[in-house]
Amino acid sequence: MAGHSQFKNIMHKKGKADAARSKLFSKLAREITVSAKLGLPDPAMNPRLRAAVLAARAENMPKDNIERAIKKASGSDAENYDEIRYEGYAPGGVALIVEALTDNRNRTASDVRSLFTKSGGSLAETGAVSFMFDRVGLVGYDAKVGDADTVLEAAIEAGADDVVSSEDGHEIYTAQDSLAEVAKALEATFGEARMAKLVWRPQNAVAVDDEAGEKILKLVDALDGHDDVQTVYGNFELSDALVAKLSGD
Structure with a gap:
């Protein structure tokens, strides 16, 4: 899973910053709450919730935060989030899939479309790239x-x-x-x-030149930084030289 794995390895250094970690915890908590609301509030009996809790633990999210997010699902003040998948093309013609949890479909769609457009990419219809x-x-x-x-x-x-x-x-x-x-x-x-x-x-990784690679990563980083976006997947493969440059090697 070249594109996604490289993005995870390279770009998440920013996760060490307090502001980024706070945003990450917020996204993890949202997934936990939604998972608990859709099924049982017990990770042992709810595979999606268990996966969400595992993801939170992997990022060293405090146990109290995790438990609070689970309890929130059964509370009267629990927000209702819609799961939405966006598909589009990044610079270099590579495909991106963006998964989001949102309480305002119009806002999120507008924001995601704007991020694609500003990067030189384009948002496409659902199904346009997921077949890849x-x-x-x-x-x-x-x-x-x-x-x-x-x-x-x-x-x-x-x-x-x-x-x-x-x-x-x-x-x-x-x-x-x-x-x-x-x-x-x-x-x-x-x-x-x-x-x-x-x-x-x-299914296949698309090799991109370094100029396109930097633009793609900038778009993926911008998408990942949006509060409603949970995960970004891509079918791109960066050159070893760009990976080394971004890794500081």
């Missing part, structure tokens, strides 16, 4: 849980479809209907995962 991605389950583990062969063997045994291992960790992909079952089997072997959720995985 597969909706799959993703279970993520840190590299320290085992070497690539050990994780691959366990993933096959658990019923997973694919594993991508690197120094940053292990990404284990499953059919979306098998996510909960595979995640449970892997947890028995390696312990709690750092993530277990449904994602959009690009």
Whole structure:
């Protein structure tokens, strides 16, 4: 998942800033509340809520914040959020999928469209680019849980479809209907995962030149910075030189 993974690795250094962390916690809390409202308020009985709690823990979100977000789902003051998917093209013609949770569809659509336009990209109709991605389950583990062969063997045994291992960790992909079952089997072997959720995985990565790559990352960063945007996926692949430049190597 080249584009999305590289974005996560490169751009989230800004997450260390207090303001960015506060915004991140707000997004994580929103997902927790929505997940708890759509199902049972028990992570053990609600796979989506469990994934949301895992994501929050991975970002060191305080336990009190997590519990408060779950309780908020059953309160009379709980906001109603709509789940919306936006699809569009970034500079260089690469495809982006933007997932949002919003209490004002018109505002969010206008803002997302504006961000695409300002970047030299364009927002498209739903379905325009999602056919270039597969909706799959993703279970993520840190590299320290085992070497690539050990994780691959366990993933096959658990019923997973694919594993991508690197120094940053292990990404284990499953059919979306098998996510909960595979995640449970892997947890028995390696312990709690750092993530277990449904994602959009690009079928093919599009290599972009450095000029386009910088523009794409600027757009993705702007989208990710919007309060209503939860996740951004792309099918782009950056050059090693640009990755090294942005990583400060």
